[in-house]
């Protein structure tokens with residue numbers, strides 16, 4: 001991504017409510033925001049809500065776009081664009097990840113923030129949704145440069161974040177080290193340590209035991225339940241996992257521990273396959289050593305995107321948005337799709353998969369383990385009292401499976417897809433909170 005050359009101070013952009021289409025344009029390009037709005041529109045119609053409430057829920061409460069100047073190790077200055085979008089506060093402070101990727105843009109961040117609102121409401125954690133990002137490729141930067149970018153971005157968005165306002169967490173391209181820098185920058189500016197400002201921190205700084213693997217554990221709880229629901233015994237099941245990062249790698253490991261034969265995985269560089277089952281531990285060692293799944297001796301090379309159309313029982317997309325679309329959904333052979341990533345399935349793909357009888361468990365349910373344990377981390381940090389890992393993991397499992405049963409029951413009673421059911425349940429909860437609080441003034 002080319003950095004911009006501007007060096008001006010950060011503009012604050014207010015969402016233009018009038019520009020938010022209540023009904024998405026039918027032939028709009030499939031982007032995450034178009035998809036997210038289409039899903040909201042479907043839920044609004046199902047719930048019988050009016051246009052005013054629809055506009056409220058389609059429009060982020062607050063958006064900030066900032067310039068992030070970076071002094072590179074070479075001495076040159078570059079400027080990157082950063083964003084923070086707070087979609088909703090009706091149920092509590094905003095909560096959501098921070099993404100470093102070259103293609104980050106305001107519309108993508110808006111979509112991800114909206115999905116966070118639904119996820120928090122669905123899992124009944126007391127937050128609204130937010131998301132942030134910087135259009136930067138972290139692989140092009142030294143650790144020192146990433147630290148300076150993170151501290152400058154944190155300083156720019158400082159007025160709108162805080163443990164009672166908006167609590168960031170890791171997402172694509174960021175990790176616990178990024179969260180430590182954010183926490184330190186916020187704390188230095190406050191004059192005292194504020195561990196509740198971010199989640200996904202290192203354990204030594206007040207992070208929660210079990211947070212790093214929470215999203216993947218949650219994906220696995222849901223995947224095993226969904227397989228059984230589809231009549232497939234996990235011990236006889238096969239799986240393909242797209243993405244071998246924080247979510248995908250541990251999801252593959254936990255699935256294998258749960259008896260599922262993981263036969264194909266991919267990352268942004270390529271894919272590998274072994275019909276006898278990949279040795280996930282050995283593969284993780286290979287990725288730690290080389291940075292990619294490519295070249296792993298325990299499998300054969302596969303075309304990168306062929307991971308999506310493997311003849312397996314379970315497909316876990318755990319990389320980026322929009323990978324299952326109108327052009328490839330008919331080729332998906334899996335019987336169950338469990339969304340580790342946010343927004344991997346476009347509405348066009350959703351319709352095709354439903355028609356073909358594929359069970360799709362939506363992101364706002366399947367990958368909610370991360371925000372659940374983020375909530376546990378925030379509670380622990382605010383109370384300065386830390387839980388044992390078995391307490392964290394059993395509470396995580398209980399919440400995930402309760403939400404699974406709730407969504408399944410709602411969907412079956414009304415003959416809805418799991419996504420429509422989950423979105424409608426979540427939208428209903430946010431609308432209820434909004435109604436009870438009333439519209440100020």
Ligand SMILES: NC(=O)c1ccc[n+]([C@@H]2O[C@H](COP(=O)([O-])OP(=O)(O)OC[C@H]3O[C@@H](n4cnc5c(N)ncnc54)[C@H](O)[C@@H]3O)[C@@H](O)[C@H]2O)c1
Nearest residue numbers: 171172173215243244245246247267268319341342367370
């Ligand atoms: N980290 C969390 O706790 C969390 C929680 C909920 C949802 N998510 C979502 O899960 C997804 C992955 O996040 P992460 O934290 O694991 O990020 P990450 O940066 O740790 O890993 C991303 C992985 O996806 C791979 N990838 C990127 N493009 C790809 C492509 N086109 N094909 C195949 N692989 C590709 C990368 O090589 C990497 O292996 C994102 O959608 C994120 O929003 C993450």
